[in-house]
Amino acid sequence: MRLFGPILVLTLIEIALFITVGGWLGLGLSLLVILGTAVLGSALLRLQGRRMALDLRQAMNGIGDPLSPMAQHGLVMIAAVLLILPGFLGDTLGLLLLLPPIRHMIISMVGRRVQVRRPPMHDTHRHGVVIDADFVELDPDTPPGPQPGRRSGWTQD
Template sequence: MPILLFISLFTLLDFVLLFSIGSQIGLLATLIFVLSTGFIGLHLIRKEGVSTFARARQRMQMGEIPSQELLTGAALIFGGALLLAPGFLSDALGIACLIPNARQLLMKALTWVGLKSASHRHKYQRGAEDWGRSNEQPSSHREEGPIEGEFISGDDEPRRR
């Protein structure tokens, strides 16, 4: 649900910016800007996409998994989609996805957000597992070793260890 809210607010803000700036610079200038960013985006996608595909193929031939190239490809597709959408904010974010150095910064930021989100989920999952054991130490901090006690084997009497 939060992602839908973010997308809705992003789209609303993008259209508000488009109409605000468009009213200042005029309809023709706005149309030229929106169309030119679309064509520039398509050119950059083609150029960056071919080099990313070549690097991925090279890594696969070496027997490696092209994880970085897959992330780059996803960023290129996302950036291209943003550039095709009309709006100044989407164009700025789309160009950032297509420029290699800006794309690296965006990937680091998304990785950091993803790690924070994963640690947040882990904290709450672990909290649910440990519910009711507030006085005990978490399982990762318990001392391991032999457990002393009694056991019953079939009809035998209890034996002590």
């Protein structure tokens, strides 16, 4: 129910903008702008998926921090979706999100409000996983398998 109000307001704004800008540009040019931004958005979405996979692979190999590329690519993907959806407000917001200074500003604003908790290093003693074992160093010249007078090691006597 909380989303109904904002969605209704955005829909009414889109309709009002379509009537206003459409009356100013004309029907043909308005449809051309809407279809052109939809094509741009779908091309961006396809290209962004490939770039995100490459950037994340590089970040996971220790070349960089994976959070920054994920945030950048996420905002570009949101921009692409806004460009695909019909409407002048969504197109304007999508085009604004394609500008790197706007994306950096949004990421820094969200970064100030969100705390990222990194998982602690794996500590076997804290989690109670302790493996108690004995080992026997085998002579490399002795062939594998049971030997007379020697236990196999796989059974308990």
